Amino acid sequence: MPEHLKDQALDRAKRRDQYRRRDQCKRLIDICLQWNDLLLALLARDLKMRYQRSAIGLGWSLMRPLSQLLIFSLIFRHVLPLNIPYYTTFVFSGVLAWGWLSTAVPAAATSITGSSELVRRPGFPIGILPVVAVITQAVHLLLALPLLFIISFIETGGLALSIAALPLVFLAQALFTMGLSYLVAIAHVHFRDTQHLVGVFLMLGFYLTPVFYSPLKASEPMALIHTWNPMAWILEGYRAIFVEHAWPPVAIYWKTALISLPMLFIGIWLVERGSARLVDEL
Template identity: 35%
Template sequence: MAIKADGLAGVGKTGYLSLIFRGFRYYRGFLSHQLDLLWHLVKRDFTLRYKGSVLGILWSLLLPLAQLLVLVFLFQRVIPLGIDAYPAFVFTALLPWTWFSSCLNSAGSLFLSNRDLIKKPGFPPCILVGVNTLSNLLLFLVVLPVLVIMIVAFYGKPLTPYFLLLPLLLVVNVVLIWGVSLFVATLNVFYRDIQYIVSVFVMLLFYLTPVFYSTSAITEGYRFLYNLNPVAVLIQSYRAVIFFGRAPEWGFLFIASVLSLLSCVVGYVFYRKKLHEIVDYI
């Protein structure tokens, strides 16, 4: 909302307050419109995701369960790791990992597969990253009760007050996913190989993140490096508050939060720098 400097001459205190109030109402309305658009697109994406399939939303549970069965067979039967309540131990980490990996693997095609939306005047492409992040978060929340039932009913581990820290972890996770995904989505518009490189990176990161093993099995010299990986720290934090019923490691969680915020800033700055070129390239 542009205001000419000479237009301010002679404006009294009441006039300034009126301008501030009008500016506040303008930006509040703009933000409200963007949030409404985001929520509408999230609901649309979530509804259409499994439309036409026989099992529908049950696929969001069956896919991680299939992966869980393979990991449990390998590391509880074939190569036993000796971890108590191993299925719940793995499932606690597998859910947030699935959220992260699904978002990152699909980030590269977000702008390219939504050309028609992006070419509409006034449509912010970055909102597509938010839609992808929150849609997969909803799938996480759909499956979460199954995990809680498994931990409480099958393994007799009670939920503790530390479970209330879960929203904090979700916020940090959203920030991390949004920042990295926005960077990947923007970069892939100009270099189409990025989405394939990211897929390989995510596959390798799975083995470098303590999803199916405990960090106690990592030698001391490498454990610190693991704790500099924000994904690994978040996985351990989820496991702490849900499975073990204890506080996360606050120091490493703080570092992960800072790195997540940094990824968000870098991703958004890069996106803003390339925004005027995105429509031309897609």
């Protein structure tokens, strides 16, 4: 085949891939907009079931990160001191961000299999279930954010204009969490051990991510773990805002997007293509 024809064929293939990705992303947005009432109803149901008969209800969304903050501060300030400036703000920002991922992904893993009565209804948008799981856990992060603002203000002496970048860092984590959640939700329909494997990998990921310690420098052994860890990038963004009062590096956004968007598109495509088979597997 002549070279110019090969180039034209490659250009057409690239355009088809671009259109396909746009269609998949548009499909997810359309589902959320078209079924916004259902989305809100499922969100309210999940929150109600989670805190049913609980004495303090949503207050537990603060108790868990606060207890982790207390433990880490006690250990790494007094028992095994780490030379990290503004450690309370440093560790609390890490705990909140990791807490969103570590609760959303397991919840998403069982979001389809745990809602079989809804999934079997004709016309039900299966793709909305992982979204509900991620948003439900995001509520807990949003409820705890004011406390992070207060801690940062007191410990670091104020807040800077870089706080305006917080929605972008939040969006970057949302994309990564959503992409991962779609994949584990679909995998769990076919392989019921997925839920347990997710727990193991999240436990490992917690220690491989600089939640309570400083990121490894490039010259240090095992530094590649942080170099290629999307959550390490995201934590860097949060800490740039709350600890350093600086604008997060732009590379955080495009690197996270490069990993997150393919996962999200593949997940949406698998749900759209195999929705009938998903129902049969339940």
